[in-house]
Amino acid sequence: MIRNFDELLICIEKVEKEITKLKEQQRYFICNLNFSKSRQLFSKAQLLELNILNYINYYQNKIKDNYLENKLYKTKLRYLKIKHQPKSIANDLLYCIQELIIEYNELKKICNINELDDDFDFKKTRQYHFDKVELIYVELKNVILFSNSKINANQMIYYKSLTDYLRSYYDKRIKILNKELHCKTEELIRIQMEINVIKNELKLIAVKNKLYND
Structure with a gap:
């Protein structure tokens, strides 16, 4: 009482x-x-x-x-x-995403400073952190779209900044993958040309072999 x-x-x-x-x-x-x-x-x-x-x-x-x-x-x-x-539960989701983004950006800095962008373990750890950000973001989006929780203006501003952050990341990933695709395509064309050269050589050898046998 x-x-x-x-x-x-x-x-x-x-x-x-x-x-x-x-x-x-x-x-x-x-x-x-x-x-x-x-x-x-x-x-x-x-x-x-x-x-x-x-x-x-x-x-x-x-x-x-x-x-x-x-x-x-x-x-x-x-x-x-x-x-x-x-x-709203969005408070805690936003807090966790913010902390993970800080960790993710710190990992990027370490990689850039030490020129370890090609290091498999670093890339794997960085990707793991970003995947966590993405999954929590999806949960946050569901909270905003489907729950009865009140979302205030500050939360919406930060949510939109996260959307831009993720979009920026995927834009970079698409560019990298397109570059890799271009390189692989060129490599495939080169290999195909080598295969054609080998096929022509085999045909020529087969013809010569037939002439000698005859």
Whole structure:
């Protein structure tokens, strides 16, 4: 039972610590691509967020007929309500993508500094990080498109920047692959020409062999 404003703050702080622990676990599961588990933890965190709002509502109702307390805490309670509105899972998805992009870009720098762009292990690790970014991005897109979670303007701005980031990556990949395709095509043409030369030589040898046998 909440008797005063200080006790309300203590209750809120206690629940906030539980939510923080859940968020840390949730981000761990997101980064390991265990989205079903992360959604379960998100649901638990939402319930705790609703508990905070219930505490605030309870105290508001408790003091509504007390002029002095109501005057003292009305604005603070309104602020607490705004601050503790349920958060979207997009927050955690965006956070994890941001962290992975930092790691990915650091790997690129290491490769460029040490001229290890052709190193298989580095390329494999870099690709693994980018694949994780891509999969979390797909999950984020599903959250934005198919869930009832509210997506704020800042989240949408960052989501659009991620879209540009991925598009830029694939534009580069397409250029690289087109270049590789061109090289392979030229190599194939060269090999085909060599095969034709060999075929002609074999035909000529076969004709000469027949003449000698006759």
